[in-house]
Amino acid sequence: MRHRGAIGTTASPVSPGTWWRGAWLLLLFLVAPWAHAGTPYPLFGPAPMEPAVATYRALPGEQPPQDFRTLSAWRASRQAIPRISMYGGDYWLVASLPPTFLDRDWVVTFSNTYYRQASLHVLGDDGTRQSFDAGRGIDTNFMLRGLAPVNLQPGHRYAVVIRVTTPFFTAPPRVDLQTREQYRRRLTSESALMLLSLGVLCGLGVFILFVGLWTRNASYTLYGCQSLILMAGWASFFGLPEDWLGLRDGRFNFTLWFILVPVVHAPFTIRFLELARHAPRATRIGYGIVIASLVALPVSLALPSLAFLIATIAITSVVLFSASCGLWAMLNGIRQARFFALAYVCVLVPGAVILPVNFGLMASPVDNADLLTLIGNSCEAMLLAFALADHVKLVQAARERFRQGMLDAVARASTDPLTGLGNRLAFNMRIEEIVGQAGDIATPGSWQVAVIDLDGLKQINDSEGHARGDALLQAAANGLAALPCDGRAFRLGGDEFAVIAFGDELAMHRLTRALVRLDEKLSRQGFSSAGLSFGVCRAPSGSAPGAAEFTALVRQADRMMYEHKARRRTPPSEAERPESPTPGDREIRSEP
Numbered sequence: 001m002r003h004r005g006a007i008g009t010t011a012s013p014v015s016p017g018t019w020w021r022g023a024w025l026l027l028l029f030l031v032a033p034w035a036h037a038g039t040p041y042p043l044f045g046p047a048p049m050e051p052a053v054a055t056y057r058a059l060p061g062e063q064p065p066q067d068f069r070t071l072s073a074w075r076a077s078r079q080a081i082p083r084i085s086m087y088g089g090d091y092w093l094v095a096s097l098p099p100t101f102l103d104r105d106w107v108v109t110f111s112n113t114y115y116r117q118a119s120l121h122v123l124g125d126d127g128t129r130q131s132f133d134a135g136r137g138i139d140t141n142f143m144l145r146g147l148a149p150v151n152l153q154p155g156h157r158y159a160v161v162i163r164v165t166t167p168f169f170t171a172p173p174r175v176d177l178q179t180r181e182q183y184r185r186r187l188t189s190e191s192a193l194m195l196l197s198l199g200v201l202c203g204l205g206v207f208i209l210f211v212g213l214w215t216r217n218a219s220y221t222l223y224g225c226q227s228l229i230l231m232a233g234w235a236s237f238f239g240l241p242e243d244w245l246g247l248r249d250g251r252f253n254f255t256l257w258f259i260l261v262p263v264v265h266a267p268f269t270i271r272f273l274e275l276a277r278h279a280p281r282a283t284r285i286g287y288g289i290v291i292a293s294l295v296a297l298p299v300s301l302a303l304p305s306l307a308f309l310i311a312t313i314a315i316t317s318v319v320l321f322s323a324s325c326g327l328w329a330m331l332n333g334i335r336q337a338r339f340f341a342l343a344y345v346c347v348l349v350p351g352a353v354i355l356p357v358n359f360g361l362m363a364s365p366v367d368n369a370d371l372l373t374l375i376g377n378s379c380e381a382m383l384l385a386f387a388l389a390d391h392v393k394l395v396q397a398a399r400e401r402f403r404q405g406m407l408d409a410v411a412r413a414s415t416d417p418l419t420g421l422g423n424r425l426a427f428n429m430r431i432e433e434i435v436g437q438a439g440d441i442a443t444p445g446s447w448q449v450a451v452i453d454l455d456g457l458k459q460i461n462d463s464e465g466h467a468r469g470d471a472l473l474q475a476a477a478n479g480l481a482a483l484p485c486d487g488r489a490f491r492l493g494g495d496e497f498a499v500i501a502f503g504d505e506l507a508m509h510r511l512t513r514a515l516v517r518l519d520e521k522l523s524r525q526g527f528s529s530a531g532l533s534f535g536v537c538r539a540p541s542g543s544a545p546g547a548a549e550f551t552a553l554v555r556q557a558d559r560m561m562y563e564h565k566a567r568r569r570t571p572p573s574e575a576e577r578p579e580s581p582t583p584g585d586r587e588i589r590s591e592p
Contacts, residue, residue, distance in 0.1 A: 040174075040367045044193065045186025047367065048109065048176035051095040051160075054080050058090035064161045068123040071159055086169050086360040087305040093162040095175045097122075100152045107183040108148040108160050109176040110134065112364060114237065114254075114308070115166035120148045124158045149180065167253075167304040171357045171364050190371055194238060197371075197378035201231035204381050208388065220388060222268035226261060227381050233257030234374050255300055255307040262293040262318035269322040272391065273329045273337060282325050289317050312358045319347050336391040343383035350376035416491040418470060419477030427490040430500055431554075435547045445504045447545060448487070448538040450511060451557040452480070453565060454495035456530035472527050479518040485511045498554075508538050533568055535560025 040050065056078045065074035075094060084091055093110075100106065108122060117135035122128075132148040152158055160175055178186065209224025211217070235241065236254035266286040270276060275283045293314050300307035323344035329337035354369040356362050366372055414426035422430070434447060454476050461469035473495075480489035480497055487501025501511060519532040537557040539545045545553060 040364055042367050043372060044189045044368055046178065046182040048178040048182070048186075049098055050174055050176055051097055053093050053095045053173065053175055055082075055084050056080055056092040056094070058092050058163055058165075060090075062092075062163075064092075064119070064121045064163060065123065067127060067129055068125045068157070068159060071123055071161070083360070084169060084173065086309070086358075088166045088168040090163070090165050093160075093164060093173060093175065095160050097152070097158040097160060097177055099157070100154055102154065103179045104151055104153065105180040106150050106152045107178050107180055108150055109178065109183065110162055110164075110173065111147065112171055112176070112368070112370075113173045114168070114170040115164045115173075117166070118162055118164040121161045122148055122150045122152075122158060123161065124153070124156050126153055126156045147183075168306075168308040169360070170308055171354075171369065172360055172362075174363065176367075186367075190368060193375060194234075194371055197374045198231055198235055198240075200378040201227045201234070201381055204385050205231060208385065219268060219271045219391075222264045222271065223384060223388060225264045226268060229257055229260050229264065230377055230381070233261070234377070237370065253304075253307065255311040256297065258311040259293055259296050259300060259307075259314050262289050262314050265318050266290050266321060269318075269325055272340065272387070273325055273334060275325060275329075278329070278332070278334065279325070282321075282328075286321060286325075289314075289321060292317075308358070312355070316351070316355060319344065319351060323348060336387060339383050339387035339390055343380045343387065346376045346379035346383060416477075419474055419491050421477050421481065421497075422488060422490040424490070424492045427492060427498055427500070430488065430490075431547075431550050434500070435545065435550055445502055445507065446539045446541040447550070447553070448485075448499075448501045448503060448508050448511065448536060449550075449553050449557045450499040450501070450515065450534055450536045451554065451561045452476075452497040452499070452515065452532055452534040453561055454497065454530065455533055455565065455568065456527065457495040459529050460527065472522070472530055475522060475525055475527065476518070476530075476532070479521060483511060483514045483518075485514070487511075498557075504541070505538070508536060512536050531568065533561055533565035535562075535564055 040047075042048075054075070056075075065071045071094075078092070097108070108120065110118060110120060115135060118133070120132045120134060122130040128151075130148060130150045134147065148160070150158075162175070164173065205224050205227030207224075208220050209228065212220025212222070212224050233254050236257060266289045270283050270286045273279075275286065296310045296314060300310045323341070326337050326341035326344055330341045350369070350373040353365060354373050357364045357369055414422055414429060416423045454473065457469055457472060460472055473491075476497065477489070477491060480499060483489065483499060483501075485499070485501040485507060486503055487499050490498045490500070492498055499511070501507070503511075515532055515534050515536075522530050522532070535557045537553050537560065539549060539553055
């Protein structure tokens with residue numbers, strides 16, 4: 001079986017399931033180089049120092065060490081654990097800060113992972129203790145950044161002790177140390193990129209949602225909803241509702257937004273790529289992801305520690321589904337899949353970086369994998385917008401081809417193939433067009449109708465053959481097409497012709513004389529037994545005739561044509577002959 005693409009190209013199908021598996025292999029291939037990453041690569045500013053972190057379980061009511069001197073005993077009384085659980089809990093994180101030189105103003109940052117509440121204590125062997133709170137709704141916090149602006153004296157030793165409470169982690173936590181100037185530069189860069197990316201998602205979402213609702217296009221509406229949901233999810237992740245609007249989300253955190261993404265994104269993929277027509281099996285998989293995501297929403301509320309794991313699985317599933325379907329559609333000749341498939345490269349690359357981090361398989365290989373993923377989402381949104389624009393272009397081109405095809409079909413159906421004149425259908429359409437003109441005629445004159453019969457055609461067909469008869473028809477048609485009048489000639493069928501023209505009475509006389517000259521011209525071209533019988537009538541000046549008036553006009557011209565034909569067949573009597581006859585002199589009756 002073969003599938004036909006959206007623009008009529010036929011290509012051999014490749015199973016969407018094959019590309020689903022291929023997408024997983026591609027993702028693993030992209031992940032492999034990062035698996036052995038050491039120090040996070042600085043993408044967004046100066047690289048921070050990253051001291052080693054020891055992890056301990058925290059029990060209710062436990063207090064941090066009072067000062068640096070009691071830290072060793074405090075740590076000895078606890079048993080370190082090899083790693084934190086990604087499902088959250090209460091933990092102590094302890095890191096010894098490296099020796100500092102020259103600069104005294106530093107910033108200790110605990111911000112590479114999501115958490116609900118944390119308290120940071122910087123203890124020094126000089127007897128100093130500097131404490132800060134961080135987390136959701138903390139006034140000193142900025143965009144989910146647990147930061148401690150501290151003063152570190154050169155030559156002294158310091159340690160940071162953090163107690164963190166959270167329903168889940170999004171990455172293995174780490175502690176960064178930078179000078180305030182380095183931190184300012186990094187914060188400026190990250191904040192600008194974050195707000196720009198959120199602005200792209202919001203702007204595209206609002207605009208395309210409006211277009212979708214206005215045009216009642218489901219693909220546009222779903223895409224607009226998807227961009228706005230992603231924007232809300234990332235804004236919630238970076239703490240904008242809390243920092244900007246003063247909201248407190250409690251259990252309604254960013255994971256709910258990301259679980260909602262497949263609910264609109266899978267149907268968008270299905271509709272945009274027309275999978276219901278091209279790949280029914282992939283369509284069923286897509287709607288299965290939708291149902292699973294809807295079921296996962298109440299589960300994530302009931303089990304908050306699993307919320308981030310559920311959101312990660314939901315997002316990963318729908319991205320792999322859409323990426324594999326887009327690649328399959330592109331290889332099967334579906335034109336609108338070009339930008340669609342490219343968009344998912346922008347998601348798969350940062351996804352390959354952040355996915356193993358989200359599952360706790362390794363530390364983040366870049367200094368801010370979440371921001372890198374947000375930037376990937378905004379690039380994906382722009383490329384999907386290009387895909388929608390490209391789809392509009394393809395639809396418009398298809399409509400134009402259809403319109404032109406219809407015009408060509410109408411032209412072929414209304415054109416006589418032998419003579420190139422309009423046929424009876426074109427004649428009737430022209431009458432309907434004239435009758436449809438409402439009101440008075442702006443220019444002086446009136447509509448004129450000439451009905452013409454080509455005499456002698458049957459005799460020529462019988463005596464000289466049909467080829468000669470066709471030549472006669474073409475000669476008469478060429479002469480009628482070149483008549484000096486503002487009108488158009490038609491072949492009504494067989495040896496019947498007609499002319500519809502517009503002009504005054506003088507123009508009608510010119511038309512009559514031109515028909516006489518054409519009659520003489522046919523004789524000079526070797527068609528001696530042929531001739532034209534015709535009648536010419538004109539409507540009253542100053543108004544467009546109605547259907548009944550135009551029908552009467554055609555009937556009158558037809559009657560006059562038969563009268564002319566009868567006179568041509570009956571030779572005039574001697575008394576009626578003119579004294580000096582001229583070739584082609586014929587009596588033409590015309591009525592205003």
